[in-house]
Amino acid sequence: MKLKTLTALVATTAICAPMAFAADMADEMTIVSWGGAYSKSQLKAYHEPYMEKTGVKIINDESSAEAVAKLRAMNEAGNVTWDVVDVVASDALRLCDEGLAMEIDPDEHLAAAPDGTSAEDDFGDMLVGDCFIPQIVYSTTFGYRTDLVGDTPPDDICDVFDLEAYPGKRSLEKRAINNMEWALLCDGVAKEDVYDVLGTEEGQEKALAKLDTIKDSVIWWSAGADTPQLLADGEVVMGSTYNGRLFSVIEEQNQPVAMLWDAQVFDLDGWIIPTGLSPERQARALDYIMFATDTQRLADQAKYISYGPARASSAPLVGQHAELGIDMAPHMPTDPNNAKNTFLYNYEFWADYRDDIEAKFQAWLAK
Amino acid sequence: MAILTPIQKQPLSFTLPVVAAAGAFAGIFVGAAQGSTLLGILIGAAIVAALGYVALQVLGDDQERMARWAYVALFAVAGFFFGGLPGVVVGAIFGWFFGWFTYWIGLGRYRAKLVPYLTPGQVLWHYAFRVICGAIFVFLITPIIVVMPLSFNAEDFFTFTPEMLRFDPEGYSLKHYRDFFTNDDWQQALWNSVRIAPAATILSVGFGTLAAIGLSQPHVPFRRAIMAILISPMIVPLIISAAGMYFFYSRIGLQGTYMGVVLAHAVLGIPFVIITVTATLVGFDRSLTRAAANMGADPVTTFFRVQMPLIMPGVISGALFAFITSFDEVVVVLFVGSAGQKTLPWQMFTGLREQISPTILAVATILVFISIALLTTVELLRRRSERLRGLSPG
Numbered sequence: 001m002k003l004k005t006l007t008a009l010v011a012t013t014a015i016c017a018p019m020a021f022a023a024d025m026a027d028e029m030t031i032v033s034w035g036g037a038y039s040k041s042q043l044k045a046y047h048e049p050y051m052e053k054t055g056v057k058i059i060n061d062e063s064s065a066e067a068v069a070k071l072r073a074m075n076e077a078g079n080v081t082w083d084v085v086d087v088v089a090s091d092a093l094r095l096c097d098e099g100l101a102m103e104i105d106p107d108e109h110l111a112a113a114p115d116g117t118s119a120e121d122d123f124g125d126m127l128v129g130d131c132f133i134p135q136i137v138y139s140t141t142f143g144y145r146t147d148l149v150g151d152t153p154p155d156d157i158c159d160v161f162d163l164e165a166y167p168g169k170r171s172l173e174k175r176a177i178n179n180m181e182w183a184l185l186c187d188g189v190a191k192e193d194v195y196d197v198l199g200t201e202e203g204q205e206k207a208l209a210k211l212d213t214i215k216d217s218v219i220w221w222s223a224g225a226d227t228p229q230l231l232a233d234g235e236v237v238m239g240s241t242y243n244g245r246l247f248s249v250i251e252e253q254n255q256p257v258a259m260l261w262d263a264q265v266f267d268l269d270g271w272i273i274p275t276g277l278s279p280e281r282q283a284r285a286l287d288y289i290m291f292a293t294d295t296q297r298l299a300d301q302a303k304y305i306s307y308g309p310a311r312a313s314s315a316p317l318v319g320q321h322a323e324l325g326i327d328m329a330p331h332m333p334t335d336p337n338n339a340k341n342t343f344l345y346n347y348e349f350w351a352d353y354r355d356d357i358e359a360k361f362q363a364w365l366a367k
Numbered sequence: 368m369a370i371l372t373p374i375q376k377q378p379l380s381f382t383l384p385v386v387a388a389a390g391a392f393a394g395i396f397v398g399a400a401q402g403s404t405l406l407g408i409l410i411g412a413a414i415v416a417a418l419g420y421v422a423l424q425v426l427g428d429d430q431e432r433m434a435r436w437a438y439v440a441l442f443a444v445a446g447f448f449f450g451g452l453p454g455v456v457v458g459a460i461f462g463w464f465f466g467w468f469t470y471w472i473g474l475g476r477y478r479a480k481l482v483p484y485l486t487p488g489q490v491l492w493h494y495a496f497r498v499i500c501g502a503i504f505v506f507l508i509t510p511i512i513v514v515m516p517l518s519f520n521a522e523d524f525f526t527f528t529p530e531m532l533r534f535d536p537e538g539y540s541l542k543h544y545r546d547f548f549t550n551d552d553w554q555q556a557l558w559n560s561v562r563i564a565p566a567a568t569i570l571s572v573g574f575g576t577l578a579a580i581g582l583s584q585p586h587v588p589f590r591r592a593i594m595a596i597l598i599s600p601m602i603v604p605l606i607i608s609a610a611g612m613y614f615f616y617s618r619i620g621l622q623g624t625y626m627g628v629v630l631a632h633a634v635l636g637i638p639f640v641i642i643t644v645t646a647t648l649v650g651f652d653r654s655l656t657r658a659a660a661n662m663g664a665d666p667v668t669t670f671f672r673v674q675m676p677l678i679m680p681g682v683i684s685g686a687l688f689a690f691i692t693s694f695d696e697v698v699v700v701l702f703v704g705s706a707g708q709k710t711l712p713w714q715m716f717t718g719l720r721e722q723i724s725p726t727i728l729a730v731a732t733i734l735v736f737i738s739i740a741l742l743t744t745v746e747l748l749r750r751r752s753e754r755l756r757g758l759s760p761g
């Protein structure tokens with residue numbers, strides 16, 4: 001009897017295996033993104049309409065955090081399994097330099113705006129690299145607990161460094177980028193001089209010395225979900241994270257948290273297509289990108305998450321939140337009320353200095 | 368158990384310091400929560416010692432029942448001032464404990480169930496040993512228990528909200544369980560795990576059992592070296608096996624396929640099966656196979672009718688380990704699998720990194736109960752079959 005069971009089990013495995021292979025051959029594409037609410041917004045705004053239109057099945061892989069390393073490994077192994085990858089601009093520039101992402105000509109491969117403006121003009125300054133098609137503008141900024149800051153809520157980036165007025169823990173990202181700039185701004189360096197100062201040895205020492213003043217009160221985060229959790233716990237008084245995460249904490253979860261938009265740092269997130277795809281897969285990936293980055297689609301994404309569309313022509317189409325029914329425009333980082341004092345992530349500077357300053361920052365952290 | 372040693376009331380000079388020490392220990396926690404550990408220790412010691420004096424000296428032994436209720440009531444009221452309704456429950460538990468402890472020490476009951484000739488040092492060690500064992504148990508289990516109530520959180524954070532601490536039904540909900548059962552990502556991950564783990568287990572058990580039997584034959588050359596190679600996936604750091612498999616499987620087209628993940632997990636499971644089966648084979652009497660052959664059974668029949676039933680316990684525990692290895696595994700599947708093979712641990716891993724959602728805790732709670740049910744069932748079946756074959760009494 002046991003023999004029969006065993007035979008039956010082996011037979012089942014043998015039958016199941018080819019079925020699994022067959023599924024892999026179907027008309028599928030793998031799109032890599034960040035997961036969470038962000039992936040959900042892409043699913044609703046891009047994937048679902050695209051699947052309906054073309055019949056292609058989209059598999060969502062939540063691996064953007066390690067996209068650079070994984071694409072290098074895939075390239076080395078000669079087996080690229082991703083079709084379209086969502087990465088931040090700085091990662092896209094690295095991948096482009098290493099030849100891991102293909103160059104995309106905006107005027108040839110992207111849809112023009114409804115009024116006929118070419119894609120290149122419509123995206124404008126946002127096209128920071130040859131391989132990178134921007135999708136959203138997001139910002140790294142601060143949120144604070146309204147019930148833990150007393151009667152005068154913080155409205156200045158330097159309140160983060162003011163332990164007397166706002167005692168308690170704050171959460172900052174466990175990396176040099178953004179923190180160094182904020183530290184210099186609050187150490188009296190003028191906004192336009194920040195990167196000049198940060199390029200010098202003394203400037204870096206100065207920034208770390210400023211961070212030293214609050215080091216004992218900092219909880220360092222590495223995932224975007226950390227600060228929302230810490231704020232909800234009341235574990236920190238204020239903390240930096242992506243503005244869309246804070247929107248979700250405030251509007252969707254109704255936590256006693258408010259935004260501190262001062263000196264928010266703008267960054268871009270968008271698509272790349274890996275090199276080494278077969279011609280059919282590459283054509284499909286380009287077709288997907290043309291669909292997903294047209295004016296209406298980019299505006300649609302803002303119904304689900306508070307990130308600003310990267311096309312100028314999408315901004316007037318931004319409407320209301322799909323479930324909450326509130327106007328999304330005032331929650332965008334690019335809204336004039338929120339963008340009174342902003343900082344654009346300097347790609348060239350960080351491309352040159354990243355390794356050096358990051359090493360110093362990590363050494364300082366370990367001290 | 369009957370009383371072994373006659374007990375007698377202990378002098379207050381012994382009782383009061385001991386209960387004060389217990390009070391000081393509890394005071395550490397209350398004090399730390401209220402801001403001053405030192406003050407907590409002093410006040411805790413003073414209160415418990417003073418209550419002990421009143422209970423044992425002023426009220427006397429015959430008032431014990433009333434005194435112990437007074438302890439519960441007093442601590443519950445104190446708890447209410449510190450922490451509201453949850454404080455009452457915690458306070459009452461503390462009160463019950465201190466009431467019991469004071470009389471247990473004060474009337475010398477702690478010696479009642481021990482043999483009379485133990486020295487005070489031996490008595491102390493007797494209880495210290497039990498306290499240490501209990502502490503280890505608490506240390507192992509608490510992290511698992513703590514997440515369970517959080518999985519019923521009405522909010523999307525890993526936080527004990529004030530409503531939850533007040534035992535307000537508003538603070539609890541089943542929405543994270545609903546999310547698990549209705550969300551496509553989680554259902555797909557569950558389905559993948561359920562498809563991968565049993566297939567990997569069958570392969571591990573098949574190959575592992577055969578390898579163990581082969582390697583137990585004394586005439587096989589290089590037995591130890593072969594054994595070492597087969598066991599190596601358990602010893603080599605997982606990340607190295609995973610990276611190696613990634614590049615190898617990519618070249619032969621297995622990366623990102625269902626079969627690839629099953630094979631990789633089978634490789635990880637085989638060492639467990641080999642080790643458990645080899646252990647049972649040590650007690651296996653080879654003359655039984657010769658006897659079977661002598662009676663005309665061919666080797667296959669001998670294997671299934673004679674050897675297999677006797678080494679079954681080893682095979683089953685090896686299979687359990689192989690199953691759990693595959694079911695729990697996150698490193699190798701991240702390399703060898705692609706998004707289409709996303710298993711439950713993978714989904715939990717990305718979920719923790721990208722969005723700290725209590726759905727993960729709901730899944731963890733469900734998995735804990737499945738594991739307990741699985742282990743219990745297998746253990747019961749094993750005992751039943753042993754009893755039926757008369758291998759163990761009862």
